[in-house]
Amino acid sequence: MIQTDGAFGRPTRHAPPLLNARHAEDYWQQATRCIDLVRRKMASVDRPFTGAHPEELKRLFEGIDLDAPLGELRPALEELERVYLDDAVYFHHPRYVAHLNCPIVLPGILAEAILAPINSSLDTFDQSAGGTFIEQSLIDWTANRIGLGQDADGVFTSGGTQSNLMALMIARDHYGAALADHGDNKHEGLPADYRRLRILGSEVSHFSLQKSAAILGLGYQAVMPVACDDHFRMDPAALKARLEECLAMSLIPIAVVATAGTTDFGSIDPLEEIAALCRAHGIWLHVDAAYGGGLLCSRRYRHRLAGIEHADSVTVDYHKTFFQPVSCSAFLVRRRSDLRHVTHHADYLNPLCQAEAGTPDQVNKSLQTTKRFDALKLWLTLRIMGADALGEMFERVIDLAGEAHDELARHPAFEVLLDPPMSTLVFRYRPADLCETELDELNAYVRAALSRNGEAVIAATRVDDKRYLKFTLLNPDTRLEDLTAIVERIVHHGRAWCEAQAPTRAAAS
Structure with missing residues (x-):
């Protein structure tokens, strides 16, 4: 047989780089290199985002020919680091407080390492076996927590x-x-x-x-x-x-x-x-x-x-x-x-006789046909950490939102919209003597400056047609000191904007 230079090197007609018993060792070696790359990037991240603009990132893709494979993992990872990882948005950083993106628990990531290579499809039992019962068990667990009944x-x-x-x-x-x-x-x-x-x-x-x-x-x-x-x-x-x-x-x-x-x-x-x-x-x-x-x-x-x-x-x-x-x-x-309203029986996949015999095919309840085994992530998390640990993590960010609200409410240059009911805080920087149009421009500038400088990633919204900033807190590792530091940078950039606008405002008056 013609040999290859590794399961994920240059494939030949006789030994394609498929995950199977023949390539199990290659899988281990190559996966370890990928994991090590992520480990090194996570350990070295010192800001949630580099501030790269779309046009700057777009230029990194110029000259990449997808019809000209690199042939080996090493150069492919080097390229991936350059076009993706170097400028990725890192949700685990304590000063990422923008959208409803959470840092993720280790059991969930470990589950990905299992479900991806096995690649079960949870549409029918004959493609997933025990995976079907894991998903169903979690549905039952959630329904019980909600109180929906038997x-x-x-x-x-x-x-x-x-x-x-x-x-x-x-x-x-x-x-x-x-x-x-x-x-x-x-x-x-x-x-x-x-x-x-x-x-x-x-x-x-x-x-x-x-x-x-x-x-x-x-x-x-x-x-x-x-x-x-x-x-x-x-x-x-x-x-x-x-x-x-x-x-x-x-x-x-x-x-x-x-x-x-x-x-x-x-x-x-x-x-x-x-x-x-x-x-x-x-x-x-x-x-x-x-x-x-x-x-x-x-x-x-x-x-x-x-x-x-x-x-x-x-x-x-x-x-x-x-x-x-x-x-x-x-x-x-x-x-x-x-759920019958989403059910359709196909003889080649989930025939009616199969359902009547009691086979638990998840496709009978789903808009999707092919279904990823995403349930394994929550299953492994509950089996290792337990639900109380997850609840305590969420409680920490809810408490943090309350603390941040009290701090901002005491600051004379900030307007806080409401006491946060969960972990989201809506506010705006509002120095004196600015009209609504100027306040909108100021807060838009502040948000962009934070991101461009890699200091923080925060969100924005409009309420009553006025622009507001927003902290969405989902990271239990974020501390009040992190939010205080972001607020200080908001004030810094806000004052810089006001100083830059001063001549124009003076001329207009």
Whole structure:
């Protein structure tokens, strides 16, 4: 047989670099080199981002010919370090406080090292075997933590957007199936009155509601925003008024989406009151707990999810507040029979007779066919660390958000929007004598300067058409000293901007 220069060197016709018994030792050696590269990069990172601009990174790819392979691992890793790792955004750094990206626990990473090479596909039992039961066990565990009852079920998904899409699709089809003159949407398409269907969510709910409505053939106009209170929680009185408005206009509300952890504010809608209204009107209640789902593991803050047990369906993102690698998420329903709306039997994959015989094929509950074994990450985490440890990590960032709020609230040059309900803090730098347009420009400049200099990565949003900055805290290793240092740099860059604008402002006055 013609030999190769390593399983991941130059392949020949007779020995392609496939992971198998013949190449097990090569796999070990090459994987170790990859792990060592990551180890060295993680150990040397001294800032969350280098500040590289898109155009600067784009130039690194000039001259790379994907039809001219490098042939060996070493030069490929050297190239990868240059085009990716050197300028990656490192979520584990304590001064990355931008989006809902968490540092990840070691058991989750170790699970990736197992699930990737075995490469199980969890759509059918005959491709995954025990993996099916691991995923199902975690669905049952999560449903129990939520309090959905013994008939609950669900499936792992790619993330909150897919889970929310599934929720609204099932709510739509649940309505269609109940019509006396309509078979079901899968076979007959949308009912004649589909243009009157409405989805109600708070005015700060996730944008995936609009995306889902469009995908489901209902259009953006189907999503009716419900006003919030001063703490950016859905106002039950406003929801009641919206439902009455629907009745008066002959519109058909098919779902209410309550949010347990809004992206911008971390606010949790009053789930008990919303659930009562949904029961009174016979409307599907979906709770988007993609962010707030981590409270299910918290002993001190679990009560903030009171009422979630009344939901018809729930979204949970383990790759946010359970500290798991992307992607790791789930969609759950109170009644397992509702998952029939996503089921389709194919003779070559999941025939009906197989389901009738009791074979647990996850594809019967999923929008995806091929399904990665993402459940292994949470499984290994729970088996090694336990749920309490995850809850304590989330509690630390919630506590930190409160401490940071108190510090900023005492600072005369900062405006803090609200006491954080979870781990997100919304504020802006507001020195005296600046108009709203200038404040917007100032805060945009500050955020860009922090990133460009590699000092910190923070987020931004708009509230009442005003620009605000945002700390999204998901790193238990971040300390108040880190946030204080970021605030000091905000003040530094803000003063520099004001000094640069002073001549222009003086001339204008």
